[in-house]
Amino acid sequence: MHHIKCKNPVSSTESNLHSLSLPPPMEPRIVLITGCSSGIGLALAVKLANDEQRRFKVIATMRNLAKREALEEAAGDALNDTLEIKKLDVCSESSIRECMDSLPGRHVDILINNAGVGLIGPIECQSIDDMKGVFETNFFGVVRMIKEVLPDMKRRRSGHIVVISSVMGLQGIMFNDIYAASKFAVEGFCESLLYQAMKFDIFLTLVEPGPVVTEFELKTNEEAMLGDYSKTDPETVEMFTNFYLKNTKAIFSSLGQTPAEVAEHVLHVITMEEPPFxxxxxxxxxxxxxxxxxxxxxxxxxxxxxxxxxHHDTLMQASLQAIKFIRWKANKVQQGARMLGLI
Structure with missing residues (x-):
């Protein structure tokens, strides 16, 4: 019997070590997020930067760097490690360009368009300039950002563009006329852009939250209660203050999500192999x-x-209270399951 000898025999130990060796770690994906001084943007930046698998390098941007303290405190050890704070005003092309030019190779793997402003109340009491301001941030801000990152993503045939839209981009809500219009515009823009993005293997996702409980939202509603509505009729004022604002408070307390909950959804979307539109x-x-x-x-x-x-205001209030109770019970069950190590 002839025995075949290997020129370079490998020991069983070496073989096992070789078979167990892990592939080299992937480079973290560069994620640029707009509007990170508070709310969803802040929660999302912190969540991605503190990812246990270190899958992301976060470029957290905001218009006014004087408001960076809350983000710095929340980021903890991730600050200047997996999270970097930069100035970026989505209403200024030069500001966007300056921020992008500061990035190595102007490279962005995931763009998350989060910066946004709100406007509520009767339109007779809102100036055209205020309305234009909403569109400058909510719509043209998104367009400016996408215009800046799209050419490089096309060249690489890779990338993911996420836009924080709203259910009000699908269904208008009373006294949110201009805000809803800006989100409708975003939805139409992204629907039209989608097919071009697909051709270049770029993912495009509209994330559509409902009410999100933030300091900004609470402040907006408080200011609305004290607003000047002399330019409209008494019936409309009554409708706004006694119907809309009252129901909004109930809806937010019953159905509202936290910024952290929305951030969890965004993390899920950007880590999917085939993200949805x-x-x-x-x-x-x-x-x-x-x-x-x-x-x-x-x-x-x-x-x-x-x-x-x-016609059924009482029924709606009762339904919201019931939903609030059910969600409270569900949260308690989840907390108990976590304590027991079941989830």
Whole structure:
């Protein structure tokens, strides 16, 4: 019997070590987030920067660096490690360009367009300049950012563009006329851009939260209570203060998500192998948006919402309280499961 001898025999120990060796770690993906001084942007920047697998290098941007303290405190040890804070005003092309030029190779793997402003109340009491300001940030801010990163993503045939939109980009809500219009514009822009992005293997995702409880939202509602509504009629003022603001407070306390919850959804989306084009973070709103698509005439959803607000206010309040209680119970169950190590 002939024995074949190996010129370079490998010991069993060496073989086992070789088979167990892990591939070299992947370079962290560069994530640029706008509007990180508070709210969703701050929560998202901190979450990604503190990722246990160190999958991300976060470029957290904000218009006014004087407001960076809250982010610095929340970031902890990630600051100047996996998180870097830079100035960026989405309303200024030169500011965007300056920020991008400061990045090595102007390279961004994931762009998260989060910067946004709100505007509520009767339109007779809002100036055209205020309305333009909403569009400058919410719509043109998104367009400016995408214009800046898209050419490089096209060249690399790789990238993910995320836009924090809103369910109000799918269904208008009373007294949010201009804000909803800006989000509708974003949705239409992204729908149109999607097919071009797909051709270059670039993912595009609209994340659509419902109400999110932030200091900004609370302040906006408080200021609205003290607003000057002399330019509109008494019936509209009554509708805004006694119907809209009252119901908004109940909706936020019952259905509102925290910025951290929305950040968790965004993390899920950007780590998916095939990210969706649309992702709603609050399933309570899915039936409302589904109704709109089910009835192209719009009569079904509009009739339901109108009657719910003006004819069945008591029923809506009771429903919101019931939902609030159910969510409270669900959170308690989850907390108990975590304590027991079940999840």
């Amino acid at each position: 649309r992702h709603q973070t609050n399933q309570v709103y899915t039936p409302v948006t589904a109704l709109k698509y089910a009835d192209p005439s719009g009569e079904l959803v509009n009739d339901i919402l109108y009657k719910l607000v003006f």
